[in-house]
Amino acid sequence: MAMSLSPELTLYAQILFTVLFFALTGSVHALLRGIFGRAAAGKAEAAPGLTARLLLPMSLLAAILLTKLAVLRNTLPLGTRFFRIYDAAFVFVVIFLIVRLLESLVLSRYEKKGKPYPLPRVLHGFILIVVYIAVVLALLREFLGFNIGPLLAGSAILTAVLGLALQGVLGNIFSGMSLHYTRSFSRGDWVKVGETEGQVVDTNWRETRLRDRASNIVVIPNTIVASQTITNFSLPDRPSAVVLPIKVDVLAPPAVVVDLLIEAAKEAPDVLADPAPTSYILNYDEFGVTYLLKFWITDYGRRPDITGEVGRLVWHKLRRRGVEIPVPLESKVKGVLRALQPSEDRAAETAAEHERNFQDFSKSSFLNIQDGDKAGQSVLSESEVRDIAARSERVRFGAREVLFRQGETGDVCYVVARGKVRGEIVYEDGGKTTTTSFEVGRGGIVGEMSLFTGLPRTATVVVDEEAELLEIRAEALASLLARSPALAEAMAEVVAARNRANSETLRKIKDLAARDIEASSDKKTVLEYLKKLVHLFRR
Numbered sequence: 001m002a003m004s005l006s007p008e009l010t011l012y013a014q015i016l017f018t019v020l021f022f023a024l025t026g027s028v029h030a031l032l033r034g035i036f037g038r039a040a041a042g043k044a045e046a047a048p049g050l051t052a053r054l055l056l057p058m059s060l061l062a063a064i065l066l067t068k069l070a071v072l073r074n075t076l077p078l079g080t081r082f083f084r085i086y087d088a089a090f091v092f093v094v095i096f097l098i099v100r101l102l103e104s105l106v107l108s109r110y111e112k113k114g115k116p117y118p119l120p121r122v123l124h125g126f127i128l129i130v131v132y133i134a135v136v137l138a139l140l141r142e143f144l145g146f147n148i149g150p151l152l153a154g155s156a157i158l159t160a161v162l163g164l165a166l167q168g169v170l171g172n173i174f175s176g177m178s179l180h181y182t183r184s185f186s187r188g189d190w191v192k193v194g195e196t197e198g199q200v201v202d203t204n205w206r207e208t209r210l211r212d213r214a215s216n217i218v219v220i221p222n223t224i225v226a227s228q229t230i231t232n233f234s235l236p237d238r239p240s241a242v243v244l245p246i247k248v249d250v251l252a253p254p255a256v257v258v259d260l261l262i263e264a265a266k267e268a269p270d271v272l273a274d275p276a277p278t279s280y281i282l283n284y285d286e287f288g289v290t291y292l293l294k295f296w297i298t299d300y301g302r303r304p305d306i307t308g309e310v311g312r313l314v315w316h317k318l319r320r321r322g323v324e325i326p327v328p329l330e331s332k333v334k335g336v337l338r339a340l341q342p343s344e345d346r347a348a349e350t351a352a353e354h355e356r357n358f359q360d361f362s363k364s365s366f367l368n369i370q371d372g373d374k375a376g377q378s379v380l381s382e383s384e385v386r387d388i389a390a391r392s393e394r395v396r397f398g399a400r401e402v403l404f405r406q407g408e409t410g411d412v413c414y415v416v417a418r419g420k421v422r423g424e425i426v427y428e429d430g431g432k433t434t435t436t437s438f439e440v441g442r443g444g445i446v447g448e449m450s451l452f453t454g455l456p457r458t459a460t461v462v463v464d465e466e467a468e469l470l471e472i473r474a475e476a477l478a479s480l481l482a483r484s485p486a487l488a489e490a491m492a493e494v495v496a497a498r499n500r501a502n503s504e505t506l507r508k509i510k511d512l513a514a515r516d517i518e519a520s521s522d523k524k525t526v527l528e529y530l531k532k533l534v535h536l537f538r539r
Helices: 007-039 046-066 070-075 080-113 121-144 148-165 167-182 222-227 254-267 300-320 329-339 343-362 382-391 448-453 474-483 485-501 503-507 514-520 523-537
Strands: 190-193 196-203 207-211 217-221 230-232 240-248 278-285 288-297 393-397 402-404 412-429 432-440 460-473
Touching: 007 046, 046 080, 080 121, 167 222, 190 207, 196 217, 207 222, 217 222, 240 300, 254 278, 254 288, 254 300, 288 300, 300 393, 343 382, 343 393, 343 412, 343 460, 382 460, 382 474, 412 448, 448 474, 448 485, 448 514, 448 523, 460 474, 474 485, 474 523, 485 503, 485 514, 485 523, 503 514, 514 523
Parallel strands: none
Antiparallel strands: 190 196, 190 230, 196 207, 207 217, 240 288, 278 288, 393 460, 402 460, 412 432, 412 460
16 A cells, blocks of 8 residues: 655655656667667568657557556555546557557558658648647546636637737648648649749748749748749649740741741750640731740750750751841841942952852862772862852751751752761661661761752751751752763762662661662662753753
């Protein structure tokens, strides 16, 4: 039977017992963590996560079970009411353990499936707090005889006071719950809240955090987020449309401009092929015509980079086709002054450009003999090289622009004056589709077989880095051959020899017919094609 102590000593004993209880709980927690940690080594990560959630209620339950021993209660003079508190705590811990177990099983199930938990974190925590408060109030009434009626009545006044004092905090909490419940956005989404745009890093009971394009963390209270217009660029699915306005000269044919804009968007590597890019006229004004180029991307975080890449490709394509982009008055004046300069100066500039083209042609492999004693020498004389150089146009291409695609027809070839292009050939080999790549640097030539023989393009060629190319059109070649008829036979011999050397590879390309390959390898057939070319462009 327990001895009797004075009220002061009884209070001290109760405090000491409570301290020892929590010390025992901590020791049991550390022991269980070590046991489960060793048992979970080498197993799936879900198991340590489940046991970690149950360690606290299990530790409390193990320690509180000791307080229910009859010998302990009969020996220690702590009072019946004191142990009633531990009886209430025992019931609370059992309920706490059951709730934690169910919660852990549900969470583990979603983790194994790789799916997000459907209940928002803020709402999930709020529900648990309400449940635990309700359990505590019920235990106070049943085990300790507390009349919770006045407590609930007085809480109305306390709630009003706290509501006024914590109006901003409570507003953030309920706004956060609303945002989570409606699923306005999720972590990782790109959103625009008011005028702030960024990627959602985290959202909690008080605030939403965005990482803007400058990698700064922008903290926005939930009340402000809930009151602003929210644009989620990641919903309803990841592809987002980007609209790029482009103003061009009013004299440019709309069909040409639209085709060039769509072609530029298709060549950008991060633009989706489906949905396909589109373009249309937006409006007219005194400065020109504004077109809208619309395309879709999946990585909205890289929208400025992708838009810049598309804009760069648009500039190159419009520039080559002579489509003017409205420029400031100062640039217009400079253009007029350049046009009004003396004819001698313009002639000197033209001569310098032709000389530059000639030097690049002289260093290229254009119509070089491949075999024999004259291997590496050109079939063209210096005057003929100067003639073709004067009739060629130096054009600038941006990186990733497509010169031509395999299977297309073509009446132009290119000599690489600066930069580098990359080619890709798709062919059938042993019933399997095989792809081979090649690079052509300064002095190389691409597309000549289609120009000289009329064959479809045998490769897809893309500009690998910004390049200057000498563009030789069929009309320029025909003009040269018309003045030098003997050159056609020498040219036919070189072209036929090249095709004979590559005939085995050409036969694997499904875009080429066998008879066309044989014809392109025959000198007489190539010569006939060149003569038809001359006749076609004869004025």
